[in-house]
Amino acid sequence: MRGSNNWTGLALVAGLAVSAQAVAAEQPDLNADPGRSSSFGQAGQMVISQDLNGFLGYNTASEVFLIRLEPSADYFLQQNLSVGASALVAFGFGDSTVVGLGVLGRVGYHLPLGERVSLWPKAGFGVQFAHVPGASDVNFVLDFNAPVLFHLTPHFFIGAGPQVRAVISQDVGSLGSEQGYFAGNDVTLGITTTVGGYF
Template identity: 75%
Template sequence: MRGNSKWTGLALVAGLSVSASAMAAEEPNLNSDPGRASEFGQPGQVVVSQEMSGFLGYYTEAEVFEVRLEPSADYFLQQNLSVGASALVQLAFGDATTVGLGVLGRVGYNLPLSERVSFWPKLGFGIRFGHVPNASDVAFVLDVNAPILFHVTPHFFVGAGPQMRALISDRGFGLGAQQGNFSGSDVILGITTTVGGYF
């Protein structure tokens, strides 16, 4: 009887050990398959991303809150060299409500900084249609966007970085105390966040 109890106890301990090992093996490990900066920027990769920025500041004596959304797609022609395009959607609220829609072509170059971090500056040029009450304008857009990317998992990244955008036209496209009149070209400095993936 004691012998049987001994073997039963050993079997129970062995079973628990095997179960614990199995459970440990099944437990997910977020660091087991991290993203790698060296895998980003390979020839033929397609990158789909969403860039978003919020800007709070002053335009010609008027306080303005501006939000921009920019769904984008980029293609790496060769190692780390990309070309792409993004749609521009802008809403600004102040003395007048501004709506801006446009398209932007861009070229970029990816620089791996560490195992999971890279720097992907992009230079873009495009056109944007803007509307405020009782007035509309078409402006050329010059854009410099330089995010630092953190590669969370393979094929997925988040990032943030500085952005400079100039709107160039005969009349310019500004908000301001004139409540809807165009009043000179705008240059905007801010921080842009981005989230995206590639395949």
């Protein structure tokens, strides 16, 4: 009887070991395929981001430092390919006080880099109304930013990265343009930070 119990115990231990190996084999290796390391960027996802985005940059056309707040919404048309829009709110301090309001459409592509890290470059085009003391103007805006995202939880991320923004204007007094036309020197360079979530 004791021998039978020993064989039963050995069989039980062997069965548990085989089951554990089978379960381990079914677990995906997150490092083997970075594209599956995060659920971000799937077709049909809606992303609400940059609600707390702050952009601090230096403008090449004048001694003005700019702070931008840009709440945004993006939608993934297919895996990793997104389209979206941002509301533009800008404040400039320095040689003059500048206020800008506008909207920007954009397209982006999500590039997974690791288990919790990815790159989400986006290019956009928009329209912005700018006001400085004694003058107002409507500008066209070209924008490129490439934040590195850190996925803290499955539906929440933070990130930071470089941003380049050019302003095309026809009038003097615009936000970031003193030339009256786009001459390659009314460009704002800076670092953008982002906080967002998706569902």
